[in-house]
Amino acid sequence: MNLKRFIYLGALALSLSACESQLEIDPISDISNANYWQSSSDVEGYLTGTYSNFRSLIDRVTYGEDRGDALQPGSRGGVSRAHTQRLDNENGYDWKVIFTNLHHVNMIIKNTPAISFSDQNAKNRILAQAYTMRAHDYMLLLQMWGDAPIVLNPTETADKSTKPSRQPKEAVMAQVLSDLETALSLFPQSSIPNKYRISRPSALMLKAEALAWNYTVLKSGDKQNLTDAIACLDEVEQCGVKLVDNYADIFDVSHRLNSEIIFAIYVRFGEYDSMYALNFTESAVQGQVGSAVNKDQIPYSNGNIAAPYYAPSAKIKAAFTSADKRKPVCFIEGVNAAGKVLFTCQNKFRGTPYEKDRYY
Template identity: 30%
Template sequence: MKKYIILFVSIVFLISCELDMKPESDLTYNGFWDTEEAAKAAHVGIYANFRNYHSTIWRMGEVRADLWGGATFANSPSDLDLIENNISTSIVYFSNWANFYGLLHYINDFIKNAPEVEFSNEQDLNHMLGQVYGLRAFVYYTMVKAWGDVPISTEPLLEVDLETLKKPRAPKTEVMNQIKSDIAKSLEYFGNDNSLWLGKTIYWSKAATLALKGDAFIWSGKVLGGGNADFNEAKSALEQMTEFELESYSNLWGQVNENNLEFIFTVDYQKDQASNFYGSWTTTRAVDLVNLTDEHGNPMDNFVVNGLSRYGVSEKVLLMMDDTLDQRRNTFLRVYDDGSVHVPFQAGDPSYQGSILNKFLGVIGDDGTRWDYNNVPLYRYADVLLLLAEAKNNLNEDPSELINLVRARAYGDNFTGHEYINGTKAENTQAILDERLKEFFAEGKRWWDLVRAGDNYVFEEVATLDADEAYKIYYSISESMLANDPELKQTDGY
């Protein structure tokens, strides 16, 4: 722990390129918290910083599941050990707690100091505090899912005192209590204010906190043994979200549709600021498409793309998402080398070369280049509906109506005959998991979904993880972390 804190305090805290703040030292700013403008600048900086963690959050919740590991055109695949769940004390992913404590410093600093600043409109301050408490809960929720027991730090770094900076890992139940406390504070500060900050979903909101509450309380109820009390809290939170709706697929994806009524909280990507990681990971290079065709035999030579293929869609997913009546089949473009028609998809087909993710393809600019400036949702209304279905199922209630709302959007005019009929709790759980896989492919949710489902679902669905390796649900920490801080203990089982 000492190691990452030393690294962290050596950097300038506020990373937004729009701000020009001169630090008094590595730990504090001279007069930084004197004005409303400075507090709002710090608020902007938190989101700029949060965006830097998006790819880490995605890899944590996506790559270990059953989604990837397929063909990657001519590109070298990434994260093969993670895909294979080959994790140990020597193969450590996301060391130094993925540097999340750097992000938490910004958040803790705001929570401590912003309330001391005089605002011309107190509701602005309350809204920002509601946002920041929600973000802190989200960060700790990500960490407790990833490592289980983690140190809890709710104070900003005011000085470098290596002895006081050493902290043991708090039990996961204690971390979850911190998450629940932050969720409650977030909702308290938002009060009855359901507005979006500046009218944009790139800022946290009361709706985002309610979505997080549903998500986290189901995890607490299922994974940490909280049971029906937690499931009821999740259900209540999710049922409050009535201002959103499912968009048609034609209005869901793409930069022109980023203000749709389904997105609740999104990570912001803009030209001259940052592009998202999908183009570099889940597309390919134009040179790789020469002489190749799509599944209908249409040439791909003129398809504009300038990325890489580092994660190949698994055959399991290609088969599960091969219903031509389900619009989600178009989540990716399947590419072949023989010019023939390949519908339906056939596993083991030697002419299949790979798939291009179609969900976040960006736009083609005036220069003929494809730019990856799509905002990426972390929560959207389909998520709320299926989480609510999950909460109801855990309470032995019928989730079929909620599942069918999502299915009806996916099938459109072809929905008749594809309705889901309420089954046993186990059958409903499987149906929800399958629906979430199709709905949220490549959105960073599948691994968490499988673990949150409990029982043996994660071992049944993920071929690279056996039940006797259940300790691998949580990540290991590095030997250097243990050597640098005797307060830390290795994750159980490693």
């Protein structure tokens, strides 16, 4: 028995030492912050990853409709505490996801200038996108919280002594406008070379919003804000965008990147399947789709892809007149044989039917 036990323990010791030696092998490749920022392709790859992070930031109702009156509980229910105005210290929203994106944007702004590009316009365009994205993030912080920390460098250490403090909302607005001015000076062209990327017209739209917010909400008292906002919009109109004839075409995937679109988030089947509109789209397994006589007209999901936590509110539906051509595009009501309204479903983002289900 003792001999067997000795042999067993000896074998175990050998196996553990073997594992330890394998764990101590130097990695074949080691990508770290110190050796990553070497070439223009490094910057371009990092920017692509930052857009993915940016998508997860803005593809939600958290920072917008969730706290407004355009939505109400859907047929499944389960709305957030923000929607019911029951926020407290334990259940409030934090700004982690925003500052995560800000960190990555600041990495681009910090490291790109020292890297050589064969095309200076390509370098300037990347920096312009980063500055615009940072302005957007701070505009979002300003609209949600007012006073907010202003962090203009990436967080590369765990030194808690450098924890930033909140700055007055006027300072946050000044940072937004400063970043936008920097971005606008860097964009090499006034057109939109790629609608899946931030362009000069995108920055101008954000600047117009910021200036209007500065005057109407922050009470700047400077009417020049409004004059400059109009000038931004006038310039955008010259970049080739125009209204489409059919309102529904704006959101139709067969008219992807149409003439009304200035900037679009990239969403394709199999690559990203959690579009925010699914939160107010009916599901055949969770809602009342099966009882609707107009079932075939509703962009419902067969499974759990969609979850109707929310629905367009009575207030937002009442804001449309019967003659408004946008009304049937924005929402659709499911009705039973007696004409009773069972639910209201969003109708803009109708998705695309595939073999097993509809994807959005």
